[in-house]
Amino acid sequence: MSEQNAYDVVVIGGGPGGYVCAIRAAQLGLKVACVEKDSTLGGTCLNVGCIPSKALLHASEKFEEANKSLGKFGVKLGKVSLDLPAMLAHKDSVVDANVKGIEFLFKKNKVDWLKGEGRITGPGTVNVAGESVSAKNIVIATGSTHVDLPGIEVDEKRIVSSTGALNLPKVPKRLVVVGGGYIGLEMGSVWQRAGAEVTVVEFLDRIVPGMDGEIAKTFQRVLKKQGMKFKLSTKVTSATKEGSSVKLTLEQAKSGKTENLECDVLLIAVGRKPFTQGLGLEEVGVALDERGRVKVDEGYQTSVSGIYAIGDVIEGPMLAHKAEEEGVAVAEMLAGLPGHVNYETVPGIVYTSPEVASVGKTEEQLKEAGIDYRVGKFPFTANGRARAMNSSEGMVKILADKATDKILGAHILGPEAGNLLHEIVVAMEFGGSAEDLARSFHAHPTLNEAVKEAALAVHGRPLHI
Ligand code: FAD
Ligand code: NAD
Numbered sequence: 001m002s003e004q005n006a007y008d009v010v011v012i013g014g015g016p017g018g019y020v021c022a023i024r025a026a027q028l029g030l031k032v033a034c035v036e037k038d039s040t041l042g043g044t045c046l047n048v049g050c051i052p053s054k055a056l057l058h059a060s061e062k063f064e065e066a067n068k069s070l071g072k073f074g075v076k077l078g079k080v081s082l083d084l085p086a087m088l089a090h091k092d093s094v095v096d097a098n099v100k101g102i103e104f105l106f107k108k109n110k111v112d113w114l115k116g117e118g119r120i121t122g123p124g125t126v127n128v129a130g131e132s133v134s135a136k137n138i139v140i141a142t143g144s145t146h147v148d149l150p151g152i153e154v155d156e157k158r159i160v161s162s163t164g165a166l167n168l169p170k171v172p173k174r175l176v177v178v179g180g181g182y183i184g185l186e187m188g189s190v191w192q193r194a195g196a197e198v199t200v201v202e203f204l205d206r207i208v209p210g211m212d213g214e215i216a217k218t219f220q221r222v223l224k225k226q227g228m229k230f231k232l233s234t235k236v237t238s239a240t241k242e243g244s245s246v247k248l249t250l251e252q253a254k255s256g257k258t259e260n261l262e263c264d265v266l267l268i269a270v271g272r273k274p275f276t277q278g279l280g281l282e283e284v285g286v287a288l289d290e291r292g293r294v295k296v297d298e299g300y301q302t303s304v305s306g307i308y309a310i311g312d313v314i315e316g317p318m319l320a321h322k323a324e325e326e327g328v329a330v331a332e333m334l335a336g337l338p339g340h341v342n343y344e345t346v347p348g349i350v351y352t353s354p355e356v357a358s359v360g361k362t363e364e365q366l367k368e369a370g371i372d373y374r375v376g377k378f379p380f381t382a383n384g385r386a387r388a389m390n391s392s393e394g395m396v397k398i399l400a401d402k403a404t405d406k407i408l409g410a411h412i413l414g415p416e417a418g419n420l421l422h423e424i425v426v427a428m429e430f431g432g433s434a435e436d437l438a439r440s441f442h443a444h445p446t447l448n449e450a451v452k453e454a455a456l457a458v459h460g461r462p463l464h465i
Pocket of ligand 1: 017142321
């Protein structure tokens with residue numbers, strides 16, 4: 001094998017886990033290659049995930065504002081209409097700029113992009129498009145793909161996954177979304193704002209499982225007010241394409257009662273599963289867990305020495321920033337530094353309007369663990385800036401340890417919740433208390449004052465309610 005084909009690190013997968021790992025390893029002086037089979041870098045997140053969905057969420061929110069809320073600010077518009085091709089073109093250009101940005105970063109950091117499917121053929125050897133490269137260390141960052149429902153075939157036209165839902169050529173009159181999680185509610189919001197009647201069919205008796213129950217309930221109420229319909233404790237048992245529509249059979253979980261529903265487009269958003277196809281893991285002896293995730297130890301090493309794994313393909317929340325932090329940690333460990341990820345402070349954000357943002361423990365989790373806690377809440381109706389923005393739905397909720405006051409969790413439903421959450425994430429990273437947040441300056445008038453007030457409320461002394 002030529003010296004040119006010998007690397008310190010070969011990362012397989014160019015998504016947020018893989019490309020960040022490759023850049024950080026190169027920054028630390030290692031010779032790095034990243035294998036990516038798709039025609040662009042950036043993985044699910046940049047191509048068909050975080051970035052295009054946020055471009056559509058932002059654009060559709062502007063349309064909704066122009067249609068429904070700018071008038072309240074005294075901004076009168078003529079007839080507002082949707083130019084869907086332009087909206088989709090905006091999304092495509094944002095994706096294009098972002099994926100090209102990663103290519104630029106690879107060149108800047110001297111990371112070689114090996115184009116093609118990577119297959120591990122032995123310890124320290126990866127085959128890419130018929131050519132072998134050697135690697136002192138291999139990092140698997142092959143991500144995830146959507147989960148299918150048995151007997152329902154996704155054609156990405158009328159029965160779509162999130163990928164098809166990012167590219168519908170026309171606004172469906174009726175959209176049924178299976179799954180009331182991140183994708184269902186974000187993509188459901190996009191198409192509802194564009195004019196579709198949206199019904200969410202959720203298997204559980206609540207939406208956004210894993211998030212704080214009180215926040216989820218209020219969130220559902222807000223979405224309902226926006227016109228989204230919900231069928232909870234219900235599953236789709238069949239879907240057949242007939243003419244231009246899709247006919248569904250639904251079954252209620254408790255009673256077993258069935259009903260029929262018809263739609264123009266069906267979005268299946270019932271979760272994602274790790275992607276390891278074609279990697280050759282079985283042959284080299286890399287073990288998977290019962291859910292098909294690559295098993296790793298605390299240092300992200302798989303069952304085979306010198307082979308590591310990060311991101312959606314291993315355990316933990318399937319989020320881009322989680323994959324990125326793991327990419328950095330592995331790169332630092334491979335360079336002899338102490339890499340570390342704090343899983344207690346991984347934020348989760350649903351980018352609807354209003355947004356939902358969450359970090360740390362929920363009330364349900366604290367109760368289950370038998371931890372004594374105090375709760376402080378502050379509604380956006382009592383925040384001057386939120387009122388000025390006509391966006392006063394929701395609240396900030398902070399959970400702190402009863403004995404030590406350490407912040408254990410925070411849950412926000414409201415305007416810019418995702419941005420507001422980060423001061424709490426940083427406070428938690430430093431082991432901060434509710435008192436620390438409450439005594440820190442929060443400029444007036446900002447939405448962040450609601451965070452300060454919720455922290456004050458942990459000790460029963462909010463000032464503005
Ligand atoms: P991926 O991004 O999936 O990248 C894996 C890469 O590996 C892919 O490019 C794939 O082509 C490549 N690959 C696979 N096998 C091989 C092989 N054998 N050889 C070469 N290349 C290979 N997360 C957030 O944090 N915020 C969001 O707002 C958000 N929005 C989302 C919206 C949607 C619609 C979806 C679907 C996901 C969203 N996510 C979001 C989740 C996020 O996209 C993932 O958590 C993230 O992309 C995981 O990064 P990764 O690097 O582990 O894997
Ligand atoms: P999800 O896990 O967020 O939600 C899936 C939902 O489908 C759950 O509520 C689940 O109870 C429900 N469900 C499962 N089987 C069902 C069935 N047979 N019938 C009806 N409902 C069923 O998954 P997702 O929305 O597909 O998204 C996948 C992952 O991608 C997310 O978990 C998240 O990690 C990531 N993502 C993140 C963001 C973000 O950060 N804003 C956005 C999109 C996706």
